[in-house]
Amino acid sequence: MARLVMKFGGTSVANIERIRNVAQHVKREVEAGNEVAVVVSAMSGKTNELVAWCADASKLYDKREYDAVVASGEQVTSGLLAIALQEIGIGARSWQGWQIPILTSDAHGSARIESIDGSGLAEGFARKEVAVIAGFQGIHEASGRLTTLGRGGSDTSAVAIAAAIKADRCDIYTDVDGVYTTDPRIVPKARRLDRVAFEEMLEMASLGAKVLQVRSVEVAMVHKVKTFVRSSFDDPANPMPGTLICDEEDIVEQQVVTGIAFSRDEAQLTLRRVSDKPGVAAAIFVPLAEANINVDMIIQVVSDDAKTTDITFTVPQADFERARALLEAKRDELGFASLQGANDVVKISAIGIGMRSHAGVAARAFKALAEKGINIRAITTSEIKFSVLIDAEYTELAVRTLHTLYGLDKA
């Protein structure tokens, strides 16, 4: 007998027919003798509808009330799945975040889980009862208010619950059958990975792969939760195993590069001929930070006049105009000659823990991209990944080039 958490996202519970299908997946695991906690998202589209109502009621809505409104989506699904399970003879009950309780910070709209009391769930297991848990939500203990964990937060609910109840495994069911070397819609030769290390998955999620919420991978890594990404659209009687996210020592055949990620949510800003004196970087980036604008890649090079410096950096597209206006307002103070911006850029990243022990991995990419005539606007590297910023029109070509270069194409 094992104890496991199964998580189903919005498309997997989009209507009663699909909820019945989810119930069949749960039934399979219960009949195999497992103790099962299921974590569910809202039916697809529901959260967007609720968010739109809040924004319609007030552009500057109170996030505590937003949380009360949007948490209702998962509440509905949890009750419906419990009913669907009972209908096929599986004992089940729904649990809201506050009933367990799942205690969180009071950062409404993007709260962090602080602790989970697994004792009630365990008592349910002893009664042969599947726990159907509303994902995405929790409660702030001191205020007694409902909280939510941010978009994709049900992934984090699932992994954190798996840690709290010492589950042997956490299965994240989604609309794809695992983690791929890159997006198969762009690279038909993309391969499903059998295993990927926590650190690699964390970088992939951070760098644009949408398969898991970043925070959920952090929690899985810290608590060593064996996590599978797999498909809810497989035949419930005979599903595929999906991709295991695990410690790197559990991966036998280590690749240098495991996957290629890309993010279209990038905009580039370049300040030309900034006076090159101490404190100038702080003068630029502190105000951006204070305006909650998240700066990613930063490059500083000497200007063509050899006396001043050019500073290039990227921000999320949603913050592009705001960042530009903020810097223009400080033109005199910062003393730059011109401000240039580009919205049609993309960040391509290669991720692999093998990079730690292999030199020159990124250099091979620069050469390959140059041979295809792709200009690199900016580069950042870290221990297990590197990223290049390029013109958006080269996205597919660049991803395919790197995918082939690092031997990721399927046979």
Next chain:
Amino acid sequence: MARLVMKFGGTSVANIERIRNVAQHVKREVEAGNEVAVVVSAMSGKTNELVAWCADASKLYDKREYDAVVASGEQVTSGLLAIALQEIGIGARSWQGWQIPILTSDAHGSARIESIDGSGLAEGFARKEVAVIAGFQGIHEASGRLTTLGRGGSDTSAVAIAAAIKADRCDIYTDVDGVYTTDPRIVPKARRLDRVAFEEMLEMASLGAKVLQVRSVEVAMVHKVKTFVRSSFDDPANPMPGTLICDEEDIVEQQVVTGIAFSRDEAQLTLRRVSDKPGVAAAIFVPLAEANINVDMIIQVVSDDAKTTDITFTVPQADFERARALLEAKRDELGFASLQGANDVVKISAIGIGMRSHAGVAARAFKALAEKGINIRAITTSEIKFSVLIDAEYTELAVRTLHTLYGLDKA
């Protein structure tokens, strides 16, 4: 300064535009210096959608899970109204039933309120905060499960909260502007009542008038909550007062008959030539009660053979076929000659506390109906009302006849 409860039903909060209109009603009362608790229903249509999903997931759904699912509708509205109030500068926060808490029995789907702790709401008033409360829902303390109060339960939430916080007044906002002498869609001469006694309102609600949940009137009567029924579609800046439901001693001009109610949800069954021996009534009605079939009017008369008896009674239309089948299965045991049924019947009732002190009130009706050629199938009377069962095709004629007879037509 007064303390008051304002309740808004589903059509009053059907979309964000209408929720904004509700916020204006609340603003008026806050700016008049009142402490305000608002009780809201789910947006109209939402509860039906949620109930349909439960029924789709399982015909015999677990009522505990049904409660978790349907309680979400009021949760959404409470958060949205709090946001809409803040948007126009009124301090507000949402309260779910379990946050207050509103403790109920564990009769899931039709739970009864057992106690309400008003202290948290009062602390909110001290902070100049409107309490926006999700109606219809509560929590069963021992199990920690969500409960709901049955259709129309938000009325009961409002009146019970008014009692708990010792409100000076409870305003039930709805899509009509008060309680009428009868349904104005059938009798254009129906008059809005300025005042109606608790006992009369209780009978009207029980006998088919849909303006308030029966249970809410009971609670208002027991706790002497001054309750107004009024329209949410009035101009928020200049609303009409509606109808006050109050003690009978607060009604100066007492009418003999205050209102005419009618219920189309009736079906009649007649057992012919039942052997007239002790225990035969029990043999018929105990099995019906055990099958949860609610029997209303009962008439027993000697059959035309002068040796046996005919027994006629009514049941809700939804139970007609079930009751008929149950009795047919006991034909030998009960020993009746035939079983006749009619589904096209209606119950017309006249209600008025003045009946207590006036004799012959019902007799005048029997005569007036006979003059119009309307056959009376059954009669029941009590201290402050009488009801007649007639063929459905005479509904409008009978209601108008009684409305005129008792002087209820407007000038």
